[in-house]
Amino acid sequence: MGDIVVTAQGRAQAAQDVPLAIAVIDPQLIRDAGIVDVRGLRQLTPSLQVTTGQSAATGVVITIRGVGTASDNPGFEPAVGVFIDGVFRARAGLTLTEFPELERVEVLRGPQGTLFGRNTSAGALNIITASPKFDFGGYAEASYGNADEIELKAGVTAPVAGHLALRIDAGYHKRDGYSRDVNADRRFNTLDRYFVRGQALYEDGGLKVRLIGDYAKTDEQCCIAIHTEPGATGPIIDALAALAGREGIITPVDIEKRRASITPERDLMEKVKDWGFSGQVDLALGDFNLTSISAFRDWRALRNQDIDFTGLDRTYREGYRTAIRDITQEVRLQGTVFDGTLDFMVGGFYLDERLKLRDTIRFGAQAGQYVDALLGAATAGLSPLAPNGFSLYGSLPGRPFLGNAFLADPQVQALIAQNPALLSQFTTFLPSPVGTGQYSDNFRVDTRAIGLFTHNIVNLTEALSLTIGLRYNHERKTIRADLNGVNAPCTALLPGGASAVFGQVLAANARFEPIRLLVCNPTINAEFDGDYADRRSESELTGTARVAYKLTPDVLMFAGYAHGYKSGGYNLDRGGFDSTYFGGDGAQLSDLSFGKETADSFEAGVKTNPSRTFQLNITGFYQDFSGYQSLRFEGSSFVVRQFDKVISKGIELESIIRPSTDVSVNLGYTYLHTVVDDPLRAGDDDGKQATNQPRHVVTSAFTWTPPITDTLSGLVHVDARFNSDSNTLNAPGGIASTTNDAYILVNARLGLDFDEGRFGIEAYVENVFDVYYNILGFPVPEQIGAYAVYPSPPRYYGVRLRTRF
Structure with a gap:
């Protein structure tokens, strides 16, 4: 078993000599x-979890030791930093492209507050791709599998001059x-x-320059x-x-059939373009080494989404755009x-x-019917005038306007007596909401961040060393928002609106607050339209x-402390504003x-x-997170809650067994206890295990490459991940139908290598037991x-042909 060389501390070191928890x-x-891609890494590293929620483009969540950033809102930056060839990727979704050939992946667990300093309060992935070689070579692979899967990959490297x-x-x-969508067979x-x-x-000589340019594109339907x-609203949705x-x-x-119903006119399109270039210069200056890494990244995503998740055409997104442009520069001596x-x-x-977001939420063709049906069910029998209940939009027959229910109120009668023109507010249907909503909410956030750092290893004796690192971080964010919405029914109810008096009477009756929220949901409340600007720095x-x-040459004992940090920011969603109609103080960017977020790790x-x-x-660890950033759904919209404390503690075991040159066994185990410690903000979730974080995880990988003849060898590979019980709800408490019992995922691969690996054929199965x-x-x-869930992939299988030269 030879040494595995890593650069987790900015230097080339044997992994077993680095006093850091690293896989x-x-x-x-x-x-x-x-x-x-990065999602597959979790199969081999028990402390790492990678999930994709409502979007593969923007909804990737990476957690290490139970801590990450569970949000597809780009205003939240990830707690697990991802670095590819030394270049920081600003959001987890930016990493979800196909891997080229890799040299290695380093999973750094715990805060990386010095060298990988920006927004790595939970850990970092250091991904190193294969570089050009001065010997001609290359590879080509072709795979075909069920679900009409086709995968093609190739690469070639060659010297073109002496250097x-x-x-x-x-x-x-x-x-x-x-x-599958049952309504349109899609x-x-x-x-x-x-x-x-x-x-x-x-x-x-002492000069090394590596230039990289890349381009990636996706055009998918997810998720x-x-x-x-x-x-309770299910029967009404079915009827409409x-x-x-x-x-x-x-x-x-029957979720295992992975069938759902959405509106045929809506889709879940995701188009992503990701490109960039970087240059790394390494210069040897005697006993010193100077490194410079310059990079430019441009990432853009375009999404559609049926956001009521049903065959009812209530609400949808169309033309939701995210764009992130990063320029980075790092210099190390x-x-x-x-x-x-x-x-x-x-x-x-x-x-x-530079981050740009354009959000679009529109009311579909049945938006008014849904509100009227719910209101009708809630008011049926309330008055002889409306045996089937009242309505707001008149979208369903036989339901008079709700204002009629208040005409017998003495206070309403007095108002109308003073001003007879008010009668029409209590007898006229509100305008239809169909086609209205957020036409284009435009956010732009500009971030400037600097870090000055030093990382030093003091070799006190041949066996004893001390590592000391310090980093100064400063960030400034500037936000501009241009919010443009049209929601005539809501506008009519607000002060100064065409139905303002009726709106006040409606607001005074608590039983109708759920209906008011459907009309004036914060995410489509036109009260918030306008231009805004703010800035923050820290x-x-x-x-x-x-x-x-070094107890012996083969045994290293280590202990350490790390302080990590993740910057604050803005929730890029008008749903975070306070509405005056619901007792708030109106829209201001401080609401967003x-x-x-900081972390102290031992x-x-x-x-x-x-x-x-x-x-x-x-490795044993104890991590204390303060100001933990959480985006939580609270009834009608997503709001930010910062928990006072999140505690993550546990034990990690890793082992590699290689009894012979053709057999390798990798084993890993993590016991994880990650809980929220903030009863005032977390409520019933206080003390519960974090979302999607099982207490026990075991990973294993067995690889056997037996020689068959002088030029022919076999391949037998099996890897597995066991997860104990966990919940998947984006609040730690969990709901029974959204939890997971313990399960194990097994992948397998059988193959033959010809001519000392120059040619190969393999059969593969992912999720062997479906x-x-x-x-x-x-x-x-x-x-x-x-409640709803995003379903896991089923069993996939196929065959792969490959060649190396």
Whole structure:
């Protein structure tokens, strides 16, 4: 078992010599496990969780040790930083492209407050791709599987001059969807993506320059949600959908069939373009090394979404756009002095980010019918005038306007007596909401961030070392918002509106507040239209202190402390404003602002290599997060809640067993206890295990490459992940129909290698036992007592041909 070299501390070091909890996945294991993007990494690393909720483009959530950022709102930055070839990726969704050939993946657990300083309060993924070589070589792969899956990938590298080598990689991956819409017989959760990536490497003595340019694009339908609880409004949704010849909510629930119902006129389109370039310059200056990494990234996503998640045409998104442009620059100077006693590093980091978001939420063709049906059910029999109940829009026959119910009120009669013109407000239907809503809510956030850091290893003796790191972080965010909505029914009820007096009378009657929220939901409340501007800035010192002791050449003991930080920002959603109509103080950007999140982490562990065939690492950790940023659905919209404390503690075990050159076994176990400690804000969720975080996770990977003849060998690979019980609701308490019992996911691959690996053929199966689990659960907006989940992929299988030269 040779040393695995990592750069987790900004230097090339053997992984077993780094006093840090780190998991390293080598390229051969990545190929054997069939990992194509960051989601597949969780199968091999128990402390890592990667999920995709309502969007593959913007809804990817990466957590380490139970902590991440569960939000597809781009105003929230991830707690787990992702770095590809030293370049920071600003959001988790920006990483969900197909991997080119990799050199390794480093999973750094716990706050990385010094070297990977920006927004890594929970950890970091350090992904290193294969670089150009000065020997001609390449590879090509082609796979075909069920669901009409096609995957093509190829790369070639070659020297073109004495000091210059080039490399190009490209890939294409498509697959039919695994979820079906019963109303239009469409497939969702599809794959359709490609990438191309070019590199140039120049090496001359102490100078090394690596240039990378890449482009990736997706055009997919993702992600469908399935109701597990129809709720009290379910029968009304079914009845109204039936009027349009559609199924509203599929009942009885059979989520393992992965069937859902959405409106045929709506889709779940996601188109993403991601491109950029970077340049890394390494210059050797005697005992010192100077490194500069410059990068430009541009990422754009366009989405549609049926956001009532039913066959009822209530609300939808169309033309939802996100764009993020990042310019980053990092400079590091590293070297050794005092005869190797001090290994120092100093550096700086700069980020210039421009984020644009255009949100669009519209009322569908049955928006008025839904409100009138709910109001009718709530007021049926209230008056002889309305045996079927009252309505607001007159969209259903036989239901008079609700204002008629107040005409017998003495106060209303007195108002009308004073001003007879008010009578029309109590007898005239409100304007239809169909086609109105957010026409274009435009947000722009500009971020400037700088970091100045030093990271030093002091070798006190040959066996004892001390690591000290410190980073100064400063960020400034400027926001501008241009909110444009049309919601005539809501506007009519607000002060100064055409039905303002009726609106005041309606507001005075608490029983009608749910109906008022349907008319003036904060996410489509025209009261908030206008132009806004704000700015915020903050600074934070982060860093680490660690001690390491080599008990023997094969046993390293370490303990350390780290302070991490994630910047505050803005919730880019008008739903976070306070409405004056509901007793608030009106729209102001401070309503959308949230503060920074910090983490204090303590860990201790031991790394051992008792023999060349066996490796065992054990780590215990305790992490205290303050100001934990949480976006939570609270009845009618998503709002920001910052919890006072979130505590994450546990134990991690990792082992590699290689009894022979053709057998390798990777084992991992994590015991995780991550809970909210804030009874005032968390309520019933206080003390509950965090969302999507099982207490026990076990991962394993077995690979056997037996020689068959001198030029022929076999491949047997099986990997598995066991998760204990967990809930998937975006509040830790959980609902029974959205939880997961313990389950195990198994993948397998069988193959033959010809001519010492130059050619190969493999058969693969993902999710061998076709296990179903819920990816994420959520309360469905505007549907009382309704819950839905995003379903997991089924079993996939196929065959892959490959060649290397």
